[in-house]
Amino acid sequence: MSNKQRFSNEANIHYRYSSADELIANLEDLSDMVQHHMQYQRPRLQTLENYYKGNNETILQANRRKEEHLADHRATHNFAKYVSQFIQGYMVGVPLKTSHKDEEINEKLRDINRINDADEHNSDLVLNQSIYGRAYELLYRNKQDEIRFTTLDVKETFVIYDDTVEMNPIAGVRYFNNQFNDDTLNVIVYTDNKKYDFVTKDQYSYKLTLRNEENHFFDGVPIIEYMNNKFRQGDYEDVLNLIDLYDSAQSDTANYMTDLNDAYLVIQGNVDLDVKTAEKMKEARLILLQTEPGNDGKASQADAKYIYKQYDVSGTEAYKDRLAEDIHKFTNTPNLNDEHFSGTQSGESMKYKLFGLEQVRSIKERLFKKALRDRYRLINNVMTRASEGGFDVNDIQIVFTPNLPKSLKEEIEMFIKLGGKLSEETTLSVLSLVENPKEELEKIEAENKLNQPTYDFEQFRNQDEEVTDDDE
Known part of the structure; x- marks a missing residue:
């Protein structure tokens, strides 16, 4: 019996090795x-x-x-993009917030995030996680001595872990072909303190030759892996076969509709009809059947009809609807075409419809936070080495906000009815367009000072003196 498994068991394994030093010694x-x-x-x-x-x-x-004469439509349906983009928007449609209790450190982290467009970067990581089941990030210092991080191509990157139960990363590998010379393969290896640049021109032995070696100061492997789940599966990987079935069903329907136009016309009976007359009838889309007398002298019967494959409309459409529903069910994404999904429902009622996705999100969020702390741990390491100030990574607060419709009006009205009051900072934090409430309060205060009317007290004093002299 042949194995019908789509991917080999080798397609998603972790690479393990004893240590980075031994790996470099055994190229x-x-x-x-x-x-x-x-x-x-x-x-x-x-x-x-x-x-x-x-x-x-x-x-x-x-x-x-x-x-060859029959229609062969190949209809593809992008359920995969729908699933990944929906989950991406649900997780980071509202940008995640990172903050530190020390305002000075908090400002430095904000500057780093702004330089790196962290909101867009994090969104790309979440999308890669959803598609491939994993995502990779590289940290480095550029020529302007800025701390930068960027995403890496998942198809050309992997991380090597040690052989302990803790699975600590010992090296990150990035490989790529030269754009204009496919025979040259560049392999860059990052350990916890060095960057090795290898090259190979032998496509058969892949013998690596060291081209360059330099130090980095992150005190850790600067390639970080963001796992989507324990098994590093993509969000739609489990339903690829269902997507194939849906594609096939829709393609067969399209083929049927096309083949119907090319159905065979069958004329029964002894008909007095020559080829030229038949062609004229076809152009006019009209058939006039004139029968000939039979052997008994009576007029024979004639009939014309098309022969085509019969189509079970209700059964086929129900089959496709069931496939689409299964795809949504097994990916924990809602079917937005479902008339019972949205409409006038409140945010709370929609949460129950997204309950399955919430469970997936909690897993993805925990793993993402773990990798984010690795990012800021490495940033702390290099800032400490550069005497730019260090911080405790555990003091960083990372907050995800699901991008879910909320009845904020009802929540505020209920709060006010209960006699509650909010500070100005908390009030501003409710607004999605305000990234930093404290900065916004400082701007408001500065504008108030600028617009505050000024008085020339010396002028008033002189006027008082003039009035006093006139009185005398």
């Missing part, structure tokens, strides 16, 4: 890992990316119809 093992990633892991990642882009492989690559 053949490093080369084997790169080759393994190219052969087993990259095809899975490429397939997941193809489905996200709407290039659904099964419907586009399968040999579906043998008859």
Whole structure:
């Protein structure tokens, strides 16, 4: 019995090794890992990316119809993009907030996040997590001596962990071909204190040659892996087969509609009709059947009708609806076309419909926070080495806000009825357009001082003296 599993068990394994020093000392093992990633892991990642882009492989690559004269439509349905974009928007549609209790440190972290467009960067990480089941981030200092972080291509990146139960990262690997020379493969390895630049021009042995070596000062592997879940599965990976079935069903429906236009016309009976007359009738879309006398002298019967494959409309449409519903159910994403989903429902009632997605979000959020703390731990390390001030990573507060419709009006009205009052800072924090309430209060105070009327007390004093002299 053949194995119908879509991806090999090797397609999503973690790479493990004893230590970074031993790995650099045994470059053949490093080369084997790169080759393994190219052969087993990259095809899975490429397939997941193809489905996200709407290039659904099964419907586009399968040999579906043998008859050349029949229609062969290949309809792809981008459920994958719908799932990932919905989850991305739900998680970070409202940008996550990071803050530190020390205002000076808080300001430094805000500056770093602004330089790196952290909101967009975090959103890209969440999207990669959803598509591939993992995402990678690289930290570095640029020529302006700024701390920067960027996303890496998942298809060309992996992290190597030690062989302990803690699975500590010992190296991050990024490899890519030269844009104008496919024979040259560049392999860059980051350990906890060095960056190694290897190159190989042998496509068969992949023998690595060290081209450059330099230090970095992050005191940790600057490539961070963001896992989507324990098994590093993408959010729609489980339903790829269901997407294929839906593509096939819709394509068959389209083929039927096209083939109906090319149905065979069958004329029964002894008809006095030549080819030229039949062609004229076809152009006029009208058939006049004139029968000939039969052997018994009586007029024979004639009939014309098309032959085509019968289509079970209700059964086929119910089948496609069931497939679409299963895709939404198993990805924990709502069907927005469901008339019972939205409408005039309150935010609280919608939370129950998103209960399954909430469970997924809690898992993704915990893993994302863990990787984020690794990011700020490395930032703290390099800031400390550069005498730019350090901080305790555990004091950083990371807050996710689900992008969910809220009845804020009802909540505020209930709060006011109960006699509650809010500070100005809390009131401003409710507004989504205000990123930092404290900064906004400072701006308001500065504007008030600027607009405050000024008085020339010397002028008033002189006027008082003039009045006194006149009185005398």
